[in-house]
Amino acid sequence: AQSVSQHNHHVILSEAASLELGCNYSYGGTVNLFWYVQYPGQHLQLLLKYFSGDPLVKGIKGFEAEFIKSKFSFNLRKPSVQWSDTAEYFCAVNIYNFNKFYFGSGTKLNVKP
Amino acid sequence: EAQVTQNPRYLITVTGKKLTVTCSQNMNHEYMSWYRQDPGLGLRQIYYSMNVEVTDKGDVPEGYKVSRKEKRNFPLILESPSPNQTSLYFCASSLSPGAGELFFGEGSRLTVL
Numbered sequence: 619a620q621s622v623s624q625h626n627h628h629v630i631l632s633e634a635a636s637l638e639l640g641c642n643y644s645y646g647g648t649v650n651l652f653w654y655v656q657y658p659g660q661h662l663q664l665l666l667k668y669f670s671g672d673p674l675v676k677g678i679k680g681f682e683a684e685f686i687k688s689k690f691s692f693n694l695r696k697p698s699v700q701w702s703d704t705a706e707y708f709c710a711v712n713i714y715n716f717n718k719f720y721f722g723s724g725t726k727l728n729v730k731p
Numbered sequence: 732e733a734q735v736t737q738n739p740r741y742l743i744t745v746t747g748k749k750l751t752v753t754c755s756q757n758m759n760h761e762y763m764s765w766y767r768q769d770p771g772l773g774l775r776q777i778y779y780s781m782n783v784e785v786t787d788k789g790d791v792p793e794g795y796k797v798s799r800k801e802k803r804n805f806p807l808i809l810e811s812p813s814p815n816q817t818s819l820y821f822c823a824s825s826l827s828p829g830a831g832e833l834f835f836g837e838g839s840r841l842t843v844l
Contacts, residue, residue, distance in 0.1 A: 622773075624773075627771070652832055652833075654835075660837075661821060661835040661836060661837050661838050662774075662821065662823075662833075662835045663835070664832045664833075667832050708773060708774065710774075710833075712828055716828070717762070717779055717781060717787065717828045718776055718779065718789060718790075718828070719764070719776060719828070719833060720776075721766075721773040721774040721775070722773050723771055723772055723773040724773045
């Protein structure tokens with residue numbers, strides 16, 4: 619089975635700090651990549667996605683992610699976090715031509731005001 | 732409004748009492764899937780469906796059944812629930828796995844006593 623690893627389970631930052639959340643996957647072929655965010659008590663919402671093209675993708679709310687094929691990574695970044703970014707973040711992989719989505723275990727981000 | 736609707740949102744039941752969690756989407760999506768979310772494990776796919784009458788197992792299908800008799804509906808059936816099925820369940824849909832992101836329902840929190 620394929621795996622998606624998120625290295626940080628819990629991150630605590632102060633407002634205005636920079637954020638980088640790691641994501642690595644195990645499949646060697648073509649993949650579609652996603653970052654989802656889950657605010658407390660809510661369902662998952664798409665932050666950004668990568669299918670092809672420019673490996674640096676921009677999403678909503680100032681988030682961006684970089685796909686590095688050689689490292690099987692898709693790290694999420696934000697230059698300056700806000701208190702409202704407190705949430706759980708999930709990396710997800712869809713293997714091209716396959717019908718399954720694989721999710722990481724999630725990273726809980728706590729931003730202190 | 733485009734949405735995925737799950738019911739019930741909260742349910743407490745007892746071991747062995749059959750239950751069904753409904754899922755409906757109004758986006759004419761072909762692909763639908765069910766996930767369970769457990770602390771530290773992220774989201775794990777239970778079952779998915781590529782279209783009407785086409786369903787397949789995900790990574791954790793034991794103890795669950797699904798059906799897809801209509802394009803918009805994809806109910807999750809627990810024939811004989813057990814305490815290890817206590818979890819938060821999400822239904823999601825997509826135009827197709829390789830064409831777009833997943834749209835999630837609000838979640839159904841199930842407790843099996």
